Amino acid sequence: MDDHLIGIVSNIGVISFVALSAYLLLLTGEISFGQQAFFAIGAYTSGIVTAMWQLPFALGLGAGAATGAAAALLVGLPTLRLHGLQFAIATLAFAEAVRILFELFRYQIVRDGELVGPNGIEGFRNIRYIFENDVSATEFMLIIYGLLGATLFGLFLLERSRLGTAFRMIGEDDLLAATQGVAVVPVKLTAACLAGTIAGLGGGLYAHLTTYVEPAIFDVMLGVHSLAYGLIGGLGTAFGPLLGVVIDIGLLESTRWFAGYRMIVFGGLVAVLLIVRPRGLLDEQLVHRIRRAVRRRPRPSPANDTVLGKELS
Amino acid sequence: MIAVPGFLLSLLVAMVLSGSGLAAGVKAKAEVSCAATAKSLEYDCAIKLSDQRSGAALTGVDVTVGADMPSMPMAHNVKPVKAVPDSAAGTYRARILLEMHGDWAVKVDLAGPVRDRIVKSMRFEPKP
Amino acid sequence: MIPFIQTTLDGLMVGSSYGLLALGFALIFGVMRRLNLSYGPSIMIGAYLGTLLYIKFGPPTYVVAIVAVAGSVMAGIYVERLCFAPLGVGAGVASMVSSFAIWMQLEQASLLMLPRHSYPFPSLTGGELWSLGPFVVRPDYLIMLAAMLAMSAALTLLLYRTRFGLGLRAIVENSLAASLSGIDVERTMLKAFALASAIGGVAGFLVLSANQQVTAMLGMWATLKGLIAMMIGGLGSIPGAIVGGLALGVIEAHSQNLFGPQVRDLAAYAVLFVLLVLRPGGILGTTAVRRGMGQRGGDRWTTT
Structure with missing residues (x-):
């Protein structure tokens, strides 16, 4: 793979974290325009930990994820x-406020005769961990996908658990879920914290991938994009948002030959796609059908036969 | 909660990978200036590379120039182009084609003897 | 005291532009219960068409105004046909995301028309200042204030005194029942959308002529300010839109005066956040939401 391709694939991986974060909240029926704030908080935190305090990378990522979760808890309450x-709109207001606070945020120390650290609107340059420690672009891509795989695995376990069922129940109808004994507020808070953790982790990776962050990156555009990924790819499974990111960044790259008309072509494609499939490509129905096809085939149990027989007769 | 085991696992991966790293190499410094060409949205960029500490010119480096639009991180980026060495030591030239005017973050990637990345914020306006 | 009143006056003046933007937003949200993110970019299309005409041929200002309004109505109808009409009532999130995709499209189309960051825009008054006793006001903004009041009055008349308004209010109450009683829901919605875009177009024109320039940030600016003003005032209500717009203007003017431009936006967002948490219905609160157009404003509008 050449460097450019590695760069694109790494980007897809990192942006997937924000998309998954927005997706998790969509499961509970809430739309957040503000997941980019936790992404930003994670990015700045982990950058400060590795580039300024010179602590190990893993600690930086952990700190990014933890601050993302803490911030999500504070906003969620x-x-x-x-x-x-x-x-x-409340999440939008929060995220924009966070972006402006980062524009005002200055915290710099001298390293190697040069100032390092967040410098207001100029952003945070020289998060040079991967260069200082000789991590190649391919290695870093593998780190990203290792973490993404682990996150996805966690999400799959989650969706099969009681908690995941509670998420979807609240998403369908929170009043009904409450009457079924689901503690709505704590469950939603859990979802928000998990979403914040995922976004914060992604932010840490992003900061080290691009080596610089600035407040302008984390504006509403990123938040709405990450929501759109879930809708384009489908809300039926955690693969949906991923597919959305691949389609978006993949399509953007492949429609490069439309040059100045790229967004016109892409915007139109998304609008038409949503007319055909309003809950995305991998929507709940399709996922359910696939799951049934996979699950049913090996072992048609006798109990099922009788039930089916009764229904047919 | 449930993501925790997965997260620990990947931390392990990250630590193993990052453990292999050693000394910090050369820290590069770059001066970039871009001028509009006759064609719309096309810019000629001149890059001057030097060592941050000693100030010596960096020669024989593989230089790639790309650009991102910070306000639309994914939507607008420029396919990176290779820069060619210019006459003076440590100077390189590249011609980039942007998608629109406005504020861009120009990324200069160094490979070969020196690995580094320098990011410059620049505003590109059409020729008056 | 005089500087304080002057700042408040400035805030009210700027706030009237936010109020105008919020008016169109409130109409769409009130009728459709769906968020049109392309609202600002539709205004941008109109404004850019007007600017293009102005730069190329230098026509009289009223021609520019007509083109700007007509352009945003056209863009608005395009958005409605593509993002709202084909998607069923239940697909609120999909409509919103779809309107976001069209946002990208409209913005790029505008930038293809005029690629620079900013262009001149014709002024209505030449940007002069009037002094009223110790205070200074700009006639541009007085026009805007008057336009906002006139338009909200006209909109109220339209909603409560005409057949079209009756149909619209019936749809807001219950669109299924409305269609059963013979109201052409789709046509009425399209008309409401076009009307909202026209209001947006007027707002865009007045703001730009007061600023005497148009920038590429217009689309984002109009969507965000309109949305925030609507949320501050109260969801989907006409008086709410005006109150919200003026309140936003005053908050911004005072915080800019006290702490500078960056804190201005921060203060606006902070007030919005706190207000939403303490009083989710906005300033005009639950009563307005219960009585007026925003009847189900507090409900979930998007999922399912």
Whole structure:
């Protein structure tokens, strides 16, 4: 693979974290325009840990994920009783406020005769961990995909667990879920924290991948994009948002020959796709059908036969 | 909660990989200036590379120039181009084709004897 | 005291542009219960068409105004046909994401028309200042304030005194029942959308002529300010849009005066956040939401 391709594939991996984070909240029926804030918090935190405090990379990533989770908890406490548009705009307000705070945030130390650290609107340059420690681009891509794989695996376990079922129940109807004994607020808070953790982790990876971050990267565009990924790829499974990212970045790269018309072509394609499949390519129905096809074939149990027989007769 | 075991696993991967790293190499410094060409959205960039500490010119480096638009991180980026060495030591030239005018983060990637990346924020306007 | 009042006045002036933007937003959200992120970019298309005409031929200002409004109505109808009409009532999130995709499209189309970061825009008044006693006001903004009040009055009349308004309100109450009683829901929605885009187009024109320039940030700016003003005032209500717009303007003016431009936006977002947490219905709160157009404003509008 050449460097450019590695760069694109790494980008797809990192952006997938934000998409998964937005997807997790979509499962509980809430739309967040603000997941980019946790991504930003993770990016700045892990950059500070490795580039300024000179601590190991793993610690930086862990700190990024932890601050992402903590911030999500803080925001989740007051906002999670809001619904729909009000929740969406509250998260938007929070995320934009965070972006502006990073524009005002200055914290620099001298290293190698040069200032390092977040410098307001100029951003945070020289997060040079991968160069200082000779991590090649391919190695870093493998780290990203290792973490992404682990996160996906965690999400799959989650979706099979009681907690995951509770997420989807609340997403369908929170009042009904509450009458079924689901503790709505704690479960939603858990979802928000997990989403914050995932976004924070992704942010840490992003900072080290690009070696610089600046507040402008984390504006509303990124947040709405990450929501769109879930919708394009499908809300039926955690692979959906991933597919969305691959389609978006893949399509953008492949429609490069449209040059100046790229966004016109791409925007139109997405709009048409959503008319055909309003819940994305891998929507719940398709996922369910695939699961059944996979599961049913090996062992048609006698009990099932009788039930089916009764229904047919 | 449930993501924790997976997360620990990958931390392990990250630590093993990062453990192999050793000394910090040369830290590069770059001066970049771009001028509009006759064609719209096409810019000629001149890059001057030197060692941050000694100030010596860096020669024989593989230089690649790319650009991102910070306000649209994924939507707008430029396919990186290889820069060719210019006459003076440590100077390189590259011609980049942008997608739109505005503020860009120009990324200069170094490979070969020196590995590094320098990012410059620049505003590109059309020729008056 | 005089500087304080002057700042408040400035805030009210700028706030009237936010109020105008919020008016169109409130109309769409009130009727459709769906968020049109392409609202700002539709205005941008109109404004850019007007600017293109102005730069190329230098026509009289009213021609530019007509082109700007017509352009944003056209873009608005395009958005409605592509993102809202084909998707069923239940697909709120899909409509929103779809309108976001069209946002990208409209913005790039505008930038293809005029690639620079900023262009001049014709002014209505030449940007002069009037002094009223110790205070200074700009006639541009007085026009905007008047336009906002006139338009909200006209909109109220339209909603409560015409057949079209009756149909619209019936759809807001219950679109299924409305269609059963013979209202052409799809046509009415399209008309409402076009009307909202026209209001947006007027807002865009007035703001740009007051600024005497148009920048590439217009689309994002209009969507965000309109949305925030609507949320501050109260979801989907006409008085709410005005109150929200003016309140946003005053908050911004004072915080800019006290702490500078970066803190201005920070203060606006902080107020919005706190307000949403403490009083989710906005300033005009639950009563307005219960009575007026935003009846189900607090409900979930998007999932399922």
